[in-house]
Amino acid sequence: MTPGLLIAAPRSGSGKTTVTLGLLRALTNAGMTVQPFKSGPDYIDPAFQSAAARRPSFNLDSWGMAPDRLAALAAEAENADIALAEGVMGLFDGAATPGEAGNGSSADIAAALGWPVLLVMDVSGQSQSAAAIAQGFRSLRPDVQIAGVILNRVASERHRDLISGAMAAAGIPVLGAIPRSADLTLPERHLGLVQAAEQADLDAMLDRFGAIISAHVDINRILEASHRAPAKAGTQPRRLNGPPNCAGALAPSERGALPPPGQRIALASDAAFTFTYAHLLADWRAAGAEVLPFSPLADEAPDPGADTIWLPGGYPELHAGRIAGSTRFHAGLRSHALTRPIHGECGGYMVLGSALIDADGRTHEMAGLLGLVTSFADRRLHLGYRRARLLAPMPGFPEGALLNGHEFHYSTIIDQPDSPLATVTDAEGRAVAATGSRRGQVTGSFFHLIAAASEVTS
Structure with missing residues (x-):
């Protein structure tokens, strides 16, 4: 070991x-x-x-x-x-x-x-x-x-x-x-x-x-x-001037691996969209999925041949003006949403929404695929573990799936008019108001996915 x-x-x-x-x-x-x-x-x-x-x-x-x-x-x-x-x-x-x-x-x-x-x-x-x-x-x-x-x-x-x-x-x-x-x-x-x-x-x-x-x-x-x-016990440490360590391998397990949301996944990846867990990408690739990175900040459209678009979290509020002006990016999202699923986590969720209000009170138009309006002008910390029961399918998971994750952001929801994506509770089982949103094949939530949850947890 x-x-x-x-x-x-x-x-x-x-x-x-x-x-x-x-x-x-x-x-x-x-x-x-x-x-x-x-x-x-x-x-x-x-x-x-x-x-x-x-x-x-x-x-x-x-x-x-x-x-x-x-x-x-x-x-x-x-x-x-x-x-x-x-x-x-x-x-x-x-x-x-x-x-x-x-x-x-x-x-x-x-x-x-x-x-x-x-x-x-x-x-x-x-x-x-x-x-x-x-x-x-x-x-x-x-x-x-x-x-x-x-x-x-x-x-x-x-x-x-x-x-x-x-x-x-x-x-x-x-x-x-x-x-x-x-x-x-x-x-x-x-x-x-x-x-x-x-x-x-x-x-x-x-x-x-x-x-x-x-x-x-x-x-x-x-x-x-x-x-x-x-x-x-019984192993020998490697010193900096010593021979290489010949450690044995810990047998891996596939239980708990996260299913890919599609065979070809267009993944937003730049300074505004950086919050993607290494184990999530490893699981997707191990299942044979192809990850296709693109940059909304460079006004790149997602690959038109992608099955799914995944917008991870990050700092869209620091780049809201550039994101609002990324016309090819927005057009690519809207075209994809006509026939195929899109999911956004936290920052990605905000970008799928109608508008983002920055810390100075300026309103920036977002993709408009969901009705969400968020604001950083009135900052409030939302932090902690979350467990979500899906009320509708989202990419990679069917309706009724139970997921473990966390929430960490300072944005305030001004409007959230769409149907809820999930019922969400905190680590103590208390209901959380941020349920996420769904409209057609577009879903989003402040929930960052960690792993599938056991139906019975202690």
């Missing part, structure tokens, strides 16, 4: 994303094949991870995915030297009610896959007390192993020594200490980080992150820590 580590933190903002990217790039530059993963629903971090490791990153979600689906996706690491997964929020944070294989926490993924946890701790404003926090994280769940900690934003050598001494007394390995002055930052905006594709000199930035990690983290000890889980 390929060794692995899950990089987590006590809370968001501790630096786990940049530490993960630096470690991915440091190991990759050292000649290792590293398979990246992201715990929980997220599109932006996996794009950075894919760039850092030069290998697609896959999401692992214990709320939305069944155990054998998680195992099948973890098998993407079968030809890698090591798997590195970045956690979400704090290590134990998740939904109040469990889903398919857990509550969506990073701890669930570590426990399910036998990966030790590397805890990134922002130690600014504290010293020895950091050891008490690490001790609590180590003891909360016996099925989650804390392999060690990386101290982030360390003020001085004395600061580092005080914390390291307290950690040593608690028996917790310190595997790195990153100075507060280290340039490990990524620009952000309202939905999180600015996308990887928008970063100037992305490769140089990732190399810089890798160099910082190499200088301040004991990478060989981290590689050794990846072999500490009981399931990996």
Whole structure:
């Protein structure tokens, strides 16, 4: 089995994303094949991870995915030297009610896959007390192993020594200490980080992150820590100056694979439409479907021979004027909708609607295939896991299908006149007002698809 580590933190903002990217790039530059993963629903971090490791990153979600689906996706690491997964929020944070294989926490993924946890701790404003926090994280769940900690934003050598001494007394390995002055930052905006594709000199930035990690983290000890889980007993870690790791493959499973929405799928793909999960595309292609990317921002029409058009989420609100003026794109959508299905997720749903009002209050005409009107002038966060029961077919799924996904946007619905696409509930089973829309063969929803749901979940 390929060794692995899950990089987590006590809370968001501790630096786990940049530490993960630096470690991915440091190991990759050292000649290792590293398979990246992201715990929980997220599109932006996996794009950075894919760039850092030069290998697609896959999401692992214990709320939305069944155990054998998680195992099948973890098998993407079968030809890698090591798997590195970045956690979400704090290590134990998740939904109040469990889903398919857990509550969506990073701890669930570590426990399910036998990966030790590397805890990134922002130690600014504290010293020895950091050891008490690490001790609590180590003891909360016996099925989650804390392999060690990386101290982030360390003020001085004395600061580092005080914390390291307290950690040593608690028996917790310190595997790195990153100075507060280290340039490990990524620009952000309202939905999180600015996308990887928008970063100037992305490769140089990732190399810089890798160099910082190499200088301040004991990478060989981290590689050794990846072999500490009981399931990996007897394997030998690969050191940077050692021979390649000959890890065995985890048997994949096809259960839970998402069916393609058509044989030939026209997929919107540019800076406005980037939120497509790697496992979704892998499932479609494994089923023999052909994915045909096109750019609405370049005013490209979808392939006229496509069976289905799929508009993923992204940031259409940042490009609303260009999208409104993309006449060939709009004409292609309208022609396709006369005879074949179209589906939009979140941002794609908004573009299928009648109008989008941007943050400055300007109204932009969209495709008009649905009556939806959305506004960013009155921003409200809509966030969380969702379970949807389809009231009508959508591409790839029949009426009555039960789907797991999530919602994450700041837009407000001004008008939603069409028939609802689904009944939608949150992780606790409460009804959600955003039901999506359907008109003819056009469907859309703020719901981001993760996996098919079990009819009975615990």
